[in-house]
Amino acid sequence: MNVSLKVEIQKTAAAAWARPGVIASTTRATSKQDHARRNALVELGTPDETRRIAARIKDHTLQNLDTYLKQLAEAVRARGGVVHWASTHQQARDIVHRIAVDCDAHTIVKSKSMTSEEIDLTAYLEDAGLEVVETDLGEYIVQIAKDHPSHIVTPIIHKSKLDVARLFADVLGIDYTEDPRELTLAARKVLREKFRRCDMGICGVNFAVAETGTVVLVTNEGNGRLCTSRPKVVVALMGIEKVIPTMRDLAVFLKLLAKSATGQRLTVYTSLITGPRRPDDLDGPDEFHLVILDGNRTNILASQFRETLRCIRCGACLNTCPVYRNIGGHAYKSVYPGPIGKLISPLLNSYDQYQELPQSSSLCGACLDACPVMIDIPAMLIEMRNDLRRKGYLPWSHRVAFRAWSVAMRSPWLYRVGAAMYRRFVDAGSRDGWNPKLPGPLAGWTDHRDVPAMAERSFREQWKTLEDA
């Protein structure tokens, strides 16, 4: 068993609880967004029908992913863009670095991209001596605090305004203020200077439309649009699963994405970028590069977990998840936390690294209800637990215990003796029908909760008494 990850998860969750406000902020923000999502989706009239359509578009696209990626690449090139293919994280980082060197970039402005977090792009470019500035307010705060995002849509959900106030006073040297408006404007001032003198922009990709070679980017602050309009060179980074066939398909996803993420009808800026500027445009980039990353996704495509590639990274499953709300995003030890993170973190990385994550779910199913593309996360989690067992990841103690259970269940005699011994020894310390402490390897279960004690007389014994009477 990968004890270290399990311990890390528990330690991080405990640390989040110990710091005043972290879990409270997370719970408040996620509840608010979850509520807003429900209200917004009602406007679609038949939201489940729209979700079904979106899921089917993704399934169709994934089934023909080779065809659609080729179409996308050809369309991007036809509009003067350059397409680069990266099988690994390292290849993707090298490509972006090489583009930066070739265009003699010094200051790179970057808008939020989960794929860039996945390949740890910013740190890599900084180590190579480039100035990289995160321009989404939350990501900027994470960057200057040397922290990590704890949510895929709202990265500083774990921070209070006091945290930000202290940070800005220390790092930016402004007068201490807790007013969110003043704090935001202080960041704006710094970032606008970066925008004025940036020479390269990096952005993520929410959707890439194969028929036109259009890259779609949504942001509320406008930083995504600035990062792709102001610098002379723009690099967009996407995983292979971001492609969709047509512009009309895009309409369906736009109807769902913002509503599922924050409860907005539409994100403030939906930017559609099709190649570099045209000759008569007054502004816009001279070069447009699209980096398409595999990063283990092809293996997912070939597996029984293909459905997870439908994900549009809206964060609805995080907001609605009782586990996420109570342990915070950092506890998952992954770029992708929450229910979908429990699936794609092991898949994008390895079972060795993340085998504990699929176990940390009560399988309540709230994530499936929230998912705009109807990924059956609970079913996938059960399948992954099975897959882990088949591949020998189950610890020996579990294997022995379940083997013993299986034998006992098939023998009435063993079952009776086992139950009697359980009552005699395990339930010895129980009070009022609850057992506060299980022995030995089962003790972890009762660290944070009691277990119901067995009835004093079994059903069979009671039945026998009734029959005799």
Added chain:
Amino acid sequence: MNPDLKHPSLGVDEDAFLAGITRALADRGDSIDPPALDAARVVAPDENLVERFIEMAAAAGMKPTRFDTLSAATENLLEILHGLSARTVLLPPEPWPGRDDFAAAVAKAGIASADVLDPDAAFDVDVGITGVRMAIAETGSLVLDSGPDRARLASLAVPVHFAVLREDRIVADLLDWIADGDADPPANVVLITGPSKTADIEMNLVTGVHGPGEVHIFLLPAHY
């Protein structure tokens, strides 16, 4: 478009990359056809689109106003500019209905127009004024294209954005907008649905983060 690119393509060979995906899809299973999209429609084309647009644009935090005449609109513009103590505007030369009247009114009021060829202009002016290709009633969104004589930053880097829209340019649903602009889109299209905003700090809504904190929409009758 740019033949001087030093490295046409870096990284893995395209054919090899795509062949790997084809192998992963060896067992494709039953073919999944693309679905019909009409059930995703929210607004029918025969609804009152102007009313719906105004309601949704206002709900998104923008300030839509309907005018009967061009002169009423330019008069109102000057009032707002005066209230903002605006001294400079950015008004790219792109042609749109009523543009020359707006430009004349601004000049007459003694407000300077910034040089559109100055790449920093949008960062320095008080106000940007642009046309709008179309708008979407479903979400209250403005659709702006890049193109000759248009500046992307005029609707983005400025603190206050005025968008001038003809009422007959409003379509019902997101599905309709996309049907219109599909064949060969311009290099940049943006759907604007509200002022620039964030709620990153404890879910407190703050506007004017990187883009405009105010978006005024002037709706003009179809005959202009």
